[in-house]
Amino acid sequence: MEATVNGEAVRLRLDPRESLLDVLRERLGLTGTKKGCDQGHCGACTVHLDGRRVVSCLTPAVQAGGRAVTTIEGVAGPDGGLHPLQQAFVDHDALQCGYCTPGQIMSGLACIAEGHAADDEQAREYLSGNLCRCGAYAGIVAAVRQTAGEG
Template sequence: MDDLFLDRRTFVSTGAAAAASLFLEYSPLEAQSVSDTRTEPQMVNIVLSVNGENRPIQVDTRMTLLDALRNKLLLTGSKKGCDQGQCGACTIHMDGERRLSCLTLTVAAQGHKITTIEGLSQHDGQLHSMQQAFIDHDGFQCGYCTSGQIMSAVACVREGHATSDEDIREYMSGNLCRCAAYPNIVAAIKQAKTEMEKG
């Protein structure tokens, strides 16, 4: 038993000494160098095509499109919900397809046509038929998820996935509504689908 105890003590003390030597060999100057490399921003000048306008901006190469839209271009309709691509509040359109802007790097969006909720309505101020349908069917309560819901709903119709209540629920499942206005959202999409198909 004593031999076992001594062996354990020797093992622990030897391990601690080895760890300490590694720590001492790694100088603070090296640590500072690594830290600077990881955190130093790399700024680039790019032009984004947003809602039919070319918008020149300077961004950190690590900045998400959501942050660029909200903080650089002051288009705050796209919401930051989970910031992990799970709630759909940040949904925008890129080249006509729905995209989660919180998972898209701004630099990757250059050269693509971006549409946000602010650019969905007509130039004369008339609401898009989907926006009007959400109002008509009270498809929102707190309103936080609404812009993402509407952008996904428009894409859902364009993709041909609004043929039944089941299809709508399936293809809108990436957009969460904490107020649980789902039946009203389905009704709004069905109404807007008819209007969108006319136009």
């Protein structure tokens, strides 16, 4: 399989049973994407595949062939600084334990790009596939809404 991961060309020989999550974490060393439930329910493993959010634990890695994958490691600015949404998460205390944060940010970026952050209710609905056990939802929504307003 050949793909682009965070702007870098990658070529791997894959077992058709490997999930995109496992390839990212175990074979490419991109451990920012978290393994939560491994059943597609929690959203901790959310990445972008050709700009669309997917739960990587349920996505066969072979489906990434010829496509662009973006993980949390790929959202930083060109100078390595925080993306505005990452900074908004800090500003709004939208992270506590931090485990869900990479998936929340990837979903938040998609939510903004899709135009689904017009108000708090809409943002909550389009972020609802990502669970936060610490209950930082108010801060998460505020961070997404702030960043959407800046764009």
